[in-house]
Amino acid sequence: MxxxxxxxxxxxxxxxxxxxxxxxxxxxxxxxxxxxxxxGGNVASALTVDTIREARPPWDxxxxxxxxxxxxxxxxxxxRSASDSELRGMGTTVTLLQTSGGAGLIAHVGxxxxxxxxxxxxxxxxxxxxxxxxxxxxxxxxxxxAGRHPARNIIxxxxxxxxxxxxxxxxxxxxxxxxxxxxxxxxxAMLEVEEIRQVLDAEPDAQGAADTLVALAxxxxxxxxxxxxxxxxxxxxxxxxPVNAGTVAAVTAGTAGTATTVATRTRPADAKAxxxxxxxxxxxxxxxxxPSAAPSPPRAFRWRRLAVWTxxxxxxxxxxxxxxxxxVDRQWYVGVEGGRVxxxxxxxxxxxxxxxxxxxxxxxxxxxxxxxLQPWSGLAAGITxxxxxxxxxxxQQIRADVGAAGPASPxxx
Numbered sequence: 001m002x003x004x005x006x007x008x009x010x011x012x013x014x015x016x017x018x019x020x021x022x023x024x025x026x027x028x029x030x031x032x033x034x035x036x037x038x039x040g041g042n043v044a045s046a047l048t049v050d051t052i053r054e055a056r057p058p059w060d061x062x063x064x065x066x067x068x069x070x071x072x073x074x075x076x077x078x079x080r081s082a083s084d085s086e087l088r089g090m091g092t093t094v095t096l097l098q099t100s101g102g103a104g105l106i107a108h109v110g111x112x113x114x115x116x117x118x119x120x121x122x123x124x125x126x127x128x129x130x131x132x133x134x135x136x137x138x139x140x141x142x143x144x145x146a147g148r149h150p151a152r153n154i155i156x157x158x159x160x161x162x163x164x165x166x167x168x169x170x171x172x173x174x175x176x177x178x179x180x181x182x183x184x185x186x187x188x189a190m191l192e193v194e195e196i197r198q199v200l201d202a203e204p205d206a207q208g209a210a211d212t213l214v215a216l217a218x219x220x221x222x223x224x225x226x227x228x229x230x231x232x233x234x235x236x237x238x239x240x241x242p243v244n245a246g247t248v249a250a251v252t253a254g255t256a257g258t259a260t261t262v263a264t265r266t267r268p269a270d271a272k273a274x275x276x277x278x279x280x281x282x283x284x285x286x287x288x289x290x291p292s293a294a295p296s297p298p299r300a301f302r303w304r305r306l307a308v309w310t311x312x313x314x315x316x317x318x319x320x321x322x323x324x325x326x327x328v329d330r331q332w333y334v335g336v337e338g339g340r341v342x343x344x345x346x347x348x349x350x351x352x353x354x355x356x357x358x359x360x361x362x363x364x365x366x367x368x369x370x371x372x373l374q375p376w377s378g379l380a381a382g383i384t385x386x387x388x389x390x391x392x393x394x395x396q397q398i399r400a401d402v403g404a405a406g407p408a409s410p411x412x413x
Contacts, residue, residue: 001101001102001174001176001233001234001235001236002234002235002236002237003026003027003099003232003233003234004206004232004234005024005026005029005206005229005231005232006205006206006207006208006209006210006211006229006230007022007024007207007210007228007229007230008207008210008211008213008214008227008228009022009214009226009227009228010214010215010217010222010225010226010227011225012186012217012218012222012223012224012225012226013218013221013222013223014221014223014224015224015225017041017042018042018225019033019034019035019041019042019044019045019225020032020033020034020045020184020186020225020226020227021034021042021045021046021048021049021227022049022182022227023049023052023053023096024229025053026099027059027099027100028052028053028056028057028096028097028098029097029098029180029182029229029231030048030049030052030053030094030095030096030097030182031093031094031095031096031112031184031227031228031229032045032046032048032049032092032093032094032095032159032184033045033092033093033110033111033112033185033186033225033227034046034048034090034091034092035090035091035092035093035155035158036081036087036089036090036091036160040086040087040088040090041090041092043077043080043087043090044077044081044087044090044091044092044159044160045092047073047076047077047080047092048073048076048077048092048094048159051069051072051073051076051077052069052070052072052073052094052096055068055073057069057098059098059100060105061103061105063105063107063169063170063171066098066105066107066169067107069107070094070096070107070109070159070165070167071164071165071167073094073159074109074159074160074162074163074164074165075163075164077090077091077092077160078159078160078161078162078163080160088381089161089378089381089382091155091158091159091160092110092158092160093109093110093111093112093155093158093159093184093185094108094109094110094112094159095108095109095110095112095113095114095126095182096108097114097180097182097231099174099231101174102173102174102175103171103172103173104171104172104173104174104180105169105170105171105172106125106126106168106169106170106171106172107167107168107169108126108127108167108168108169109157109159109165109166109167109168110128110129110155110158110159111128111130111133111155111185112126112182112183112184112185113125113126113128113181113182113183113185113188114126114180114181114182115180115181115183115196116172116178116179116180116181117178117179117180117181117197117200117201118175118177118178118179120197120201121197122181122193122196122200124193125170125172126168127168129155129156129157129168130153130154130155130156131151131152131154131156131375131397132146132149132151132152132154133146134375135149135397149393150385150386150387150389150390150394151385151393151394151397153386154375154383154394156374156375161378174233175233176233176234177233177234178232178233179200179206179230179231179232179233180230180231180233181196181200181228181229181230181231182228182229182231183213183226183227183228183229184225184226184227184228185224186217186222186223186224186225186226186227187213187214187217187226187227187228189223190216190217190218190220190221190222190223190226191213191216191217191220195216196213199212199213199216200213200230206230206231206232207230210228210229210230213226213228213230214228329345329346331345331346331347331357331384332344332345332346332384332385332386332387332388332390332391333346333347333348333357333382333383333384333385333391334379334382334383334385334391334394334395335348335379335380335381335382335383336367336380337359338362339366339367339368340362340363340364340365340366340367341365341366341367341370341379341395341398341399342359342360342361342362342363343360343363343388343391343392343395344357344358344359344360344382344391345357345358345360345388347382347384348381348382348384360388361392361395363395363399365398365399365402367379367380369402369405370398370401370402372405373398373401373402373405375401376398376401379398
């Protein structure tokens with residue numbers, strides 16, 4: 001039995017940076033969707049992919065080695081986040097497939113997904129770790145309502161936020177003509193499952209299917225980065241194609257267009273080198289710096305020139321500050337104010353001691369009661385929202401969850 005794989009990614013139409021990373025290296029296939037703002041998401045997803053690749057987990061039918069590799073990646077991301085204030089709070093989803101003969105193992109954290117296409121059926125293998133999926137599981141929302149809910153982007157489990165993480169793991173039987181699809185939520189947020197199934201059914205080539213799915217998601221709006229890996233299972237012996245030869249594809253998308261694919265051979269590396277590669281990848285996905293001007297020859301000092309230079313600098317600073325203010329004014333999050341759950345306009349960060357947010361609403365919900373509940377344990381650091389309505393919806397959900405949990409026991413903290 002042999003595998004043929006295709007992978008594709010795109011920055012989408014809304015984002016300015018691609019925070020997805022992926023790995024396509026038979027027998028290991030990984031997608032990771034980073035989060036954290038600035039360059040944190042880039043670093044988190046790239047670190048995760050690099051760590052799993054360097055771990056090279058041996059085949060273990062119990063799934064233990066694969067889960068251990070994911071937990072190792074979680075520790076690497078968490079430690080990097082704790083050591084750098086610019087990366088504080090970064091995290092990433094991860095969904096991966098490992099194969100051996102006719103068997104496959106899936107490991108999963110977050111809301112990226114794995115699907116199995118067999119015949120004309122497309123079955124979701126993974127379970128989303130999101131607030132709305134939790135509400136669906138509890139019977140509070142229908143699947144249709146979940147797709148439109150303002151809190152649909154809130155993830156309840158990801159790599160990097162805590163020292164340890166629970167990892168979902170399952171095993172699957174692989175048969176000839178099966179297709180496994182790994183994707184970030186940039187695909188599933190834009191396309192219905194039936195549309196995905198139709199593309200997989202119509203496009204016989206794995207690379208063609210991956211390209212078509214990504215292009216269709218971008219055409220529908222491209223509201224997020226979108227990354228897709230399609231793995232085809234075929235009869236026959238493994239061939240020395242780019243995937244089966246041990247090539248790793250790692251994504252850096254830059255500021256526009258489709259991703260640049262960087263191919264390297266698997267090789268041992270220490271943690272420092274791995275982090276340096278991940279951060280270099282994150283830097284590469286940002287805007288290129290302006291080339292510095294060549295030094296000019298010494299000239300006589302002129303007050304007029306100094307005045308012009310000073311005025312120009314002041315204008316640049318004013319424009320930059322205006323841009324920052326416009327950006328900040330469009331951001332919303334839910335945090336803590338005076339011991340209560342509150343809605344903030346701005347971002348939960350304090351660069352150089354500056355406050356970049358203001359309180360809009362202080363609710364009657366005790367923050368301590370909310371933080372005892374697993375989905376809201378990171379409340380103090382801020383839970384970002386798409387807009388004010390989404391932030392208010394989060395507060396309402398916190399209120400409902402706190403009420404359902406009831407008062408804390410006398411011995412609880």
